[in-house]
Amino acid sequence: MQEGPAPEGKPQPSADAYRAPVGTHDVLPPESGRWAALVAKFAARATRFGYGLVMTPAYEHIEVFQRVGEGTDVVRKEMYEFEDKGGRRLALRPEGTAPVVRAYIQHRPTPPWKVWYLSPHFRHEKAQRGRYRQHHQLGVEAIGVDDPALDVEVISLAQGFFTSVGLTRFRLAINSLGDGQCRPGYLEALRSYLRAHADELCEDSRSRLEANPLRVLDCKVPACVAVTERAPQLLEHLCADCKTHFEAVQAGLDAIGVTHEIEPRLVRGLDYYTRTTFEFASEALESAQNALGGGGRYDRLAEEMGGPPSPGIGFGIGIERVLIACDAEGVLSTPKPYLDAYVVDAVGPEAGAEVAALLAELRETGLFADRAYGGRSVKAQTKSADRAGARYVVLIGRAEMEKGAVAVRDMESGEQVEVPRSRVVGWLHDHIDPTHRDARR
Numbered sequence: 001m002q003e004g005p006a007p008e009g010k011p012q013p014s015a016d017a018y019r020a021p022v023g024t025h026d027v028l029p030p031e032s033g034r035w036a037a038l039v040a041k042f043a044a045r046a047t048r049f050g051y052g053l054v055m056t057p058a059y060e061h062i063e064v065f066q067r068v069g070e071g072t073d074v075v076r077k078e079m080y081e082f083e084d085k086g087g088r089r090l091a092l093r094p095e096g097t098a099p100v101v102r103a104y105i106q107h108r109p110t111p112p113w114k115v116w117y118l119s120p121h122f123r124h125e126k127a128q129r130g131r132y133r134q135h136h137q138l139g140v141e142a143i144g145v146d147d148p149a150l151d152v153e154v155i156s157l158a159q160g161f162f163t164s165v166g167l168t169r170f171r172l173a174i175n176s177l178g179d180g181q182c183r184p185g186y187l188e189a190l191r192s193y194l195r196a197h198a199d200e201l202c203e204d205s206r207s208r209l210e211a212n213p214l215r216v217l218d219c220k221v222p223a224c225v226a227v228t229e230r231a232p233q234l235l236e237h238l239c240a241d242c243k244t245h246f247e248a249v250q251a252g253l254d255a256i257g258v259t260h261e262i263e264p265r266l267v268r269g270l271d272y273y274t275r276t277t278f279e280f281a282s283e284a285l286e287s288a289q290n291a292l293g294g295g296g297r298y299d300r301l302a303e304e305m306g307g308p309p310s311p312g313i314g315f316g317i318g319i320e321r322v323l324i325a326c327d328a329e330g331v332l333s334t335p336k337p338y339l340d341a342y343v344v345d346a347v348g349p350e351a352g353a354e355v356a357a358l359l360a361e362l363r364e365t366g367l368f369a370d371r372a373y374g375g376r377s378v379k380a381q382t383k384s385a386d387r388a389g390a391r392y393v394v395l396i397g398r399a400e401m402e403k404g405a406v407a408v409r410d411m412e413s414g415e416q417v418e419v420p421r422s423r424v425v426g427w428l429h430d431h432i433d434p435t436h437r438d439a440r441r
């Protein structure tokens with residue numbers, strides 16, 4: 001498209017103006033059927049575990065995120081910040097925990113407050129497969145209790161979700177980041193070790209070494225990995241309380257058969273974590289984009305945001321990432337279209353009311369039913385029925401109408417029978433197997 005003044009004098013939009021922005025994507029049927037299936041599985045599982053749906057705004061006052069992530073790329077470099085027309089500084093949600101903790105502080109629900117969410121997250125990242133500027137997360141937060149049994153519940157909720165989707169090739173790594181008692185001493189030990197090896201580290205890690213040495217443990221540059229492999233480990237510096245907590249989490253996971261590995265360098269990307277952290281990584285994906293989800297405890301976050309002391313734990317799972325892992329493992333395929341019945345009109349406008357009434361009856365009694373629009377030929381309508389995965393076609397023909405009947409065609413066998421119009425809805429209910437339908441959807 002050419003740039004330049006449009007006939008009305010308005011500037012013409014560029015060719016890209018009507019495409020989804022870089023790093024974002026549309027989710028269309030039938031692929032969106034996988035999204036729906038994934039979300040339904042998660043919602044059912046979280047509900048079974050006693051978690052209720054929480055919805056927070058897509059944007060918050062910028063302080064909600066700034067307080068929690070001053071040292072992290074997600075907040076420092078990648079956040080979509082803007083000023084609204086009232087001059088307020090706002091930011092699109094880059095992560096899920098801070099808004100939920102903000103809501104907890106604002107509404108003071110009775111603890112433990114157990115909630116799940118599905119939300120879009122915005123990060124100005126270098127867009128590539130598996131890394132987007134708008135991605136979507138399924139997550140939970142459980143706030144108000146520091147019982148290690150809750151860590152076990154939260155971790156097992158995520159683990160069983162992956163399994164329920166059909167994934168088998170993933171690993172769960174866990175670690176403890178200590179707390180305000182033991183972490184400062186460890187950070188000093190880590191800093192002095194890293195200082196001694198500063199010339200072996202990448203530039204990024206060198207610049208983080210003083211303010212945020214934990215981040216260096218997260219660096220994937222091979223030279224940094226070589227240095228941090230030999231670095232002092234936080235697990236060796238845990239105070240008695242953190243050690244007891246971490247051991248209880250491990251024992252709890254063992255007790256319910258949740259396989260896990262201890263990964264002493266797992267620090268995660270956000271500042272607020274304390275004690276338990278965990279991450280699920282797919283073994284079917286390349287290591288740069290293999291994180292399916294992760295989370296941890298954030299026992300000080302509510303206080304840091306001006307609320308009462310309220311320990312908490314949660315996780316976020318990337319929907320797009322999980323779907324890529326599903327592709328790699330060949331599970332959760334895109335559902336094939338399916339309908340119980342498709343009404344085909346072989347008469348034309350004079351049968352309009354009859355078609356509409358029958359379709360309404362089918363739908364309102366719980367059948368999955370559709371029709372064509374726009375006066376198309378019987379052949380074209382039947383083709384649409386086939387494309388829509390219709391189990392039966394209900395044909396309204398002139399001869400049948402005169403007899404007060406309809407023709408019902410079994411689209412699998414091709415057999416056709418005549419059924420009185422007054423009995424056709426019951427006939428379909430009798431002939432359709434809901435388990436077959438559920439398996440197809």
Ligand code: AMP
Nearest residue numbers: 130131132135291292293294316318321
């Ligand atoms: P985080 O909030 O960074 O802990 O991310 C939680 C999960 O969200 C990750 O494990 C990924 O599965 C997913 N995720 C994070 N960032 C992105 C992104 N830019 N694009 C797609 N998925 C992402």
